[in-house]
Amino acid sequence: MPKLKKPNRIYCAECANCKLVREISATGRYIMKARCAQGHWLRNGKEALVDYHNMDRRTLDACPDYITTSDNDSDRKAFVDGLDNTLPIERHIYEADGSFVDKTETMKW
Numbered sequence: 001m002p003k004l005k006k007p008n009r010i011y012c013a014e015c016a017n018c019k020l021v022r023e024i025s026a027t028g029r030y031i032m033k034a035r036c037a038q039g040h041w042l043r044n045g046k047e048a049l050v051d052y053h054n055m056d057r058r059t060l061d062a063c064p065d066y067i068t069t070s071d072n073d074s075d076r077k078a079f080v081d082g083l084d085n086t087l088p089i090e091r092h093i094y095e096a097d098g099s100f101v102d103k104t105e106t107m108k109w
Contacts, residue, residue, distance in 0.1 A: 010060045014070065014076060021033055021035055029095055053090055055087055
């Protein structure tokens with residue numbers, strides 16, 4: 001029996017339709033999240049947002065509107081391989097002015 005070829009995984013962080021947005025709390029503090037500008041990330045019929053620090057795990061098997069942000073395939077592979085090193089390792093909370101909130105302070109979202 002022939003082996004089935006796995007579909008190419010599309011890393012959403014490398015797609016031009018992946019957009020960063022702020023999720024703002026009532027206090028004006030915010031965290032960075034990502035969304036698909038083409039509306040392909042749905043959960044129960046509603047648009048889903050992904051924490052920015054988790055973007056290296058956001059993949060699709062296929063996407064009709066995928067647009068690479070890389071110049072060529074070797075650049076794309078290098079970008080995808082480096083995602084773990086370039087993205088933050090945890091959620092960062094920002095003040096309304098853009099400064100970081102002290103990590104020892106706790107806040108529920």
